[in-house]
Amino acid sequence: MQTWVRVLLVALLAFVSYPGTGGLAAEAPRMEKEQLKTQLGNPDVVVLDVRAFTDWAMTKEKIKGAVRENPRNLEDWSGKYPKDKTIVLYCA
Numbered sequence: 001m002q003t004w005v006r007v008l009l010v011a012l013l014a015f016v017s018y019p020g021t022g023g024l025a026a027e028a029p030r031m032e033k034e035q036l037k038t039q040l041g042n043p044d045v046v047v048l049d050v051r052a053f054t055d056w057a058m059t060k061e062k063i064k065g066a067v068r069e070n071p072r073n074l075e076d077w078s079g080k081y082p083k084d085k086t087i088v089l090y091c092a
Contacts, residue, residue, distance in 0.1 A: 031088055036063075036088060039086070039088075040063070040064065040065060041065070042086075044084075044085050044086055045085065045086045045087075045088060046067070046081050046082075046085050046086070046087045046088065047063055047065060047066040047067070047088045047090070048066065048067055048068075048069050048081075048087065048088065048089045048090070049062065049063065049066040049067065049068045049069070049090060049091075050068075050069055050070075050071040050089050050090065050091050051068075051071075051090075051091045051092070052071065053070065056068055063090065066090070071091070
């Protein structure tokens with residue numbers, strides 16, 4: 001096996017097994033669309049559209065009041081939203 005393949009496999013295994021990374025999606029609470037509909041307009045709820053730019057730009061279906069953020073630039077925008085708010089991210 002080539003060295004770079006070994007390095008990649010080790011890095012992937014480390015990422016998946018590291019607490020706080022691989023299991024985040026499974027642990028994040030989910031909100032059904034009907035529940036979200038009742039929360040739209042609530043000042044304690046921030047809705048973030050994190051679809052890829054082309055997916056976002058090519059559709060007219062957008063949640064009114066949602067803020068579009070680039071999922072590739074998470075570090076740039078993740079800290080600007082208050083921790084005491086309910087933050088809803090959607091990508092589909």
